[in-house]
Structure formats: structure tokens, C-alpha cells
Amino acid sequence: MTNDVGLRVGGMALRIKGGKTAASVFDIGGMAVFRNSPSVADYEVITDSQLTLPSPEWSYSCEGEAVAFRFGHCEPFVIENLLQPVGNEPFVCMQFVSGASLLFNPAQPRRVLLSSVPDLSELRFALWMAFALLGQRNNAVPVHSSVVVKEGRAVLFLGESGTGKSTHTRLWLNHIEGSKLLNDDSPVVVIHEGRVWACGSPWSGKTPCYHQHAFPVAAIVRLEQQPYNQIARCSTIQAFSALQPSCPPAFVHVDSCRELLLQFVASVVDRVPVYRLGCLPDKAAAELSYHTVFQS
Amino acid sequence: MRLDSRQKLTNVAGENIVFQPARGKVDMNHVIAFNDTALFLYNQLKDRDFSLDDVVAELLAEYEVDEATARKDAAAWIAEMEKNHLLLQ
Numbered sequence: 498m499t500n501d502v503g504l505r506v507g508g509m510a511l512r513i514k515g516g517k518t519a520a521s522v523f524d525i526g527g528m529a530v531f532r533n534s535p536s537v538a539d540y541e542v543i544t545d546s547q548l549t550l551p552s553p554e555w556s557y558s559c560e561g562e563a564v565a566f567r568f569g570h571c572e573p574f575v576i577e578n579l580l581q582p583v584g585n586e587p588f589v590c591m592q593f594v595s596g597a598s599l600l601f602n603p604a605q606p607r608r609v610l611l612s613s614v615p616d617l618s619e620l621r622f623a624l625w626m627a628f629a630l631l632g633q634r635n636n637a638v639p640v641h642s643s644v645v646v647k648e649g650r651a652v653l654f655l656g657e658s659g660t661g662k663s664t665h666t667r668l669w670l671n672h673i674e675g676s677k678l679l680n681d682d683s684p685v686v687v688i689h690e691g692r693v694w695a696c697g698s699p700w701s702g703k704t705p706c707y708h709q710h711a712f713p714v715a716a717i718v719r720l721e722q723q724p725y726n727q728i729a730r731c732s733t734i735q736a737f738s739a740l741q742p743s744c745p746p747a748f749v750h751v752d753s754c755r756e757l758l759l760q761f762v763a764s765v766v767d768r769v770p771v772y773r774l775g776c777l778p779d780k781a782a783a784e785l786s787y788h789t790v791f792q793s
Numbered sequence: 794m795r796l797d798s799r800q801k802l803t804n805v806a807g808e809n810i811v812f813q814p815a816r817g818k819v820d821m822n823h824v825i826a827f828n829d830t831a832l833f834l835y836n837q838l839k840d841r842d843f844s845l846d847d848v849v850a851e852l853l854a855e856y857e858v859d860e861a862t863a864r865k866d867a868a869a870w871i872a873e874m875e876k877n878h879l880l881l882q
Contacts, residue, residue, distance in 0.1 A: 733806050734826045741812075742822060749814040749822060756803065759812055763805030 503535035504528065506628055507637040507685030507696045508711070510537055513624075515544030518614050525621045527699040527707040542627045543579065544611045548598050550590050556750040563618040565594045568747035573602065581605065589751055591626055593619050599626055603753045606634040625683065625700050629745045633757050636688040636764070637696075641743040642717075644679040644695050645669045650715035651679060651695035652790055653686070655743040660720050661778055663704065668783035676787075678706050686765060687711065693769045716770045716790040719743075723775030726782045728789050736771035737762055795881045796839045796874065802827070811879065825877045830856075834870055845871065 500520040504511045512535040513519045523529050555569040571590045573582030582588070583604040591599040597619055600610040609627040614620040629639050642653040643662035647669075654662045662681075669676045679695060682702025687694045697708030718728075719739040731739055741749075741762045748754035772789065776782035800811050809832050813823040827835060830852075837851045848867035852858060858866070874880045 733808050734810070734824065737805055737808070737810070738822075738824050741824070749812065755812070755814070756801075759803055759805060767806040 501535040503533035503538055504531045504624075504699070505533035505709070506531050506698055507632055507639075507687050508689065508694075509628075509632060509635060509637060510539050511628070511631070512536075512538035512541045513544060514541055515546075515611075516613075518544035518611065518620065521615075521617065521620065522624070525617055525624075525699070526705060527701060528624075530697075530707040530709060531699050540607045540609075540631045542609045542611060542624065545613045546576075546579070546600075546610045548600055548610060548612045550592065550598060550600065553590055553592070555592075557747040559747070564622045566622070567592050568750065570751055570753070571600075576610075579608075579610065587753070589630065589753060591623075591747075593623075595619060597623070599623055601627075601630045607631065621700070626745075626747075628685075629748070630754070632685065632687075633745075633748070633754065633761065636761060637685050638744055638758070638761050639683045639698065639700065640686045640740070641683055643681045644684045645673075645676045646679050646695075646710075646712050647673060647676040647715075647787070647791065649712060650791075651684075651712040652715055652786070653684070653695060653717045654720055654786075655717060655739065656720040657742075660722060661776075662720060663702075664778045665720055665774075665776065665782065665786070668778070668780060669787065672780045672783050673787045678704070679708055679710065679712065681706050686714070688761070688764055688768070691768070693765055714769050716772060717765075718772045718774050718786055718790070720774050720776060722777075724777065726774075726776050726779075726785050728772050728774045728785055731766075731771040731773055733766060735773070736766035739771050739773060740766055794844070794871070795842050796835065797879055797881050798839065800879060802832075802835065811877075813878065823877070825879070830866070831870060831873070834867075835874075 502513045551572040553571040555567040557568040568591045570587035589601040597614040598612045642655045643666040645666050680701050681704035683700035685696040685698050693714040694711045696711040748758045809827040811825045849863045852863040
């Protein structure tokens with residue numbers, strides 16, 4: 498009997514292989530919406546692997562509300578039938594404070610290895626990181642944002658934590674007729690056949706909002722709190738600088754991830770208008786961003 | 794002096810930039826954008842040691858400027874490179 502489960506996120510089919518860890522995936526809120534047959538997967542996350550990371554070098558660390566981890570690279574090594582390094586190219590690795598860890602060989606871009614991850618908050622995050630590593634090589638990247646959909650097109654609102662992304666999208670839901678929330682924390686942005694899409698994901702922060710759907714992106718808007726409402730279209734460099742910090746922050750600290758991420762951000766801002774919105778938490782702010790995006 | 798070759802110039806959406814990840818928790822990522830002249834100098838000088846006079850010579854060879862202007866622009870370019878941590882002394 499196998500515990501393998503399947504997920505479909507951002508147009509990518511993943512198989513989660515292994516024992517107890519794989520079996521607990523659907524205990525995580527929202528995951529069940531993304532359930533898919535494990536037999537048709539293009540990507541795999543192999544869980545409950547015995548992972549001892551040789552000479553890890555940590556270049557990024559994060560102490561979040563739910564999880565704390567370090568991210569970096571380690572020396573490549575061989576696990577028969579699983580890991581086949583090419584030359585001396587380092588592996589990408591992550592370790593939670595609990596000791597649970599993740600390993601990715603850039604030369605095998607369809608596979609991520611996970612140790613046993615008994616804590617569900619950590620597993621939820623480990624799957625996010627696994628997806629981000631696999632997706633990055635397939636033009637699919639989770640972007641920290643709150644997303645609304647109106648008239649079949651998505652608008653992503655970016656900003657540092659506490660800026661009021663969720664507040665702003667809630668103002669849309671209340672005042673812009675026909676608008677709907679797609680995701681409140683980490684939708685997947687996908688470039689497919691030259692077009693930029695926002696896809697729902699199992700990672701939606703404090704708001705349980707889980708949808709499989711994908712919508713073409715009409716615009717990306719970076720928010721900042723101001724004592725007035727004002728919106729301006731970004732130049733290419735401004736757009737790049739607006740979007741980049743909302744992409745997985747650890748990736749710019751590891752060589753094998755940085756260049757791919759920068760090129761992804763460049764491709765997105767080349768195709769989608771990006772705005773900066775200084776705003777109050779009021780109805781006029783939502784109307785301003787709505788009219789600017791949909792009527793210009 | 795020498796340009797720091799560990800930092801790579803990347804073309805993103807038609808713009809030439811060097812991306813510098815945040816160094817600490819309070820720091821932010823930095824994006825340094827190059828205009829055509831700054832890019833020309835960067836490409837000419839990236840793989841060798843150079844002095845202010847070398848920068849002036851590159852400008853005089855490429856652009857129709859007098860030496861005083863070239864010297865002023867060369868010094869400004871070096872100051873920008875230094876300010877943005879792109880120079881090794």
C-alpha cells in the first residue's frame with residue numbers, strides 16, 4: 498500500500514511520495530482543494546528521506562510566526578536512485594529549527610527531498626518551498642500578495658506585512674461590484690505562452706481562501722500606507738523593484754536560484770503594468786485602484 | 794582599482810542592473826541601474842585593474858568630449874561605483 502498523494506498547483510502536477518509525512522498532507526487546511534491523481538505527476542516531493550546535510554552554509558534565515566528556518570546550500574552527494582549530482586554544483590537546502598530539512602539538486606529540477614516533517618505548520622511551509630523551487634524552473638513562482646478577480650482578470654496587491662493588502666482587497670469586495678478574492682497571501686504567478694496568470698494556491702495566510710482557478714493578470718499594485726490616496730504607473734526599474742521583494746526572499750541569497758528569480762521578475766514586469774499606490778484604508782482607495790487598472 | 798567581478802550585471806526587461814541582496818535584517822535589496830555610458834565603462838573595465846586616467850581614456854576614445862569633461866564624468870562614475878559597493882580597491 499502506498500501513501501502517495503497528488504497535488505495540482507499553478508498548473509503543475511506534484512506527487513508527494515513517502516510514508517507518514519505524505520499521509521498527513523491533506524490534514525493541512527486547504528490542501529484538499531488541490532488534490533490530484535498521484536499517478537500523473539511531472540514533479541515529485543519525496544518525503545521521509547534520511548537527510549544529513551554535508552557542510553551546509555546558511556545564507557538566509559527567517560523567524561516567522563509559524564515557522565523558523567535557515568536556507569542555503571550544501572555539498573552535493575549521491576543517494577542511489579534519488580540524487581545524482583553533476584560535478585560540484587551545490588545542492589539547495591533548508592532546515593527548520595525542529596531539524597526537519599529539505600534538499601534540492603538543481604541538476605534534477607523535477608524532484609525535492611524532504612525529511613520526515615511531523616509538524617503540520619512546517620510541512621505546509623516545506624511544501625510551499627518545494628513548490629517554489631520546482632516552479633521557479635517552470636515559470637511559476639509564489640508571490641506574497643492578496644489577489645482579487647474582477648471581470649475575469651486578476652489584480653495582485655503587494656506590500657510588506659502589515660501594509661494593508663488584505664484590508665485593501667476587502668475594500669474591493671465591499672465596494673467594487675463583482676470582485677472576488679482569489680488568494681490572500683501567496684498565489685502562484687505563472688508565465689504561460691507569453692501571458693501572466695495568477696493561480697489560487699493552498700497557501701492563503703490567515704484567510705481560508707482556496708481556489709484552483711487561474712486568471713490573466715490585469716495589473717500588479719504595490720501598496721504603501723499614506724495619509725492620502727495616490728496611484729502612479731511604475732517605470733521598468735521601479736516595477737522590477739516593486740515586484741522582486743514579494744517573491745520568495747530566500748532565493749536571492751543562493752546563486753542557483755537568484756538569476757532565475759530575477760529573470761522571472763523581469764519577464765513579468767515586461768508583460769504586466771505595475772503601479773505604486775499610496776493609500777488610506779478607505780473606499781476611495783479601492784475605487785482609485787479599480788478605475789486606474791480597469792479603465793486606463 | 795578593480796570592479797567586483799562577483800557581482801554580475803544582468804539584463805532585465807531591457808535594463809542593465811546589478812542586483813544586491815540585503816546584507817542584514819534591516820537592510821533592503823538594492824537594484825543598481827546603469828545608463829548607456831555607465832554600462833560602456835563597466836564593460837570596458839570589468840576584467841582589469843584601472844586608474845582614473847584609464848577611465849578618462851575610455852571616455853575620450855568613445856565619446857566626443859573634451860578632456861576636462863571626461864575627467865569630471867570619469868570621477869563621477871568611479872564615485873558611483875564606489876558608493877554602490879561595486880569597486881574593490
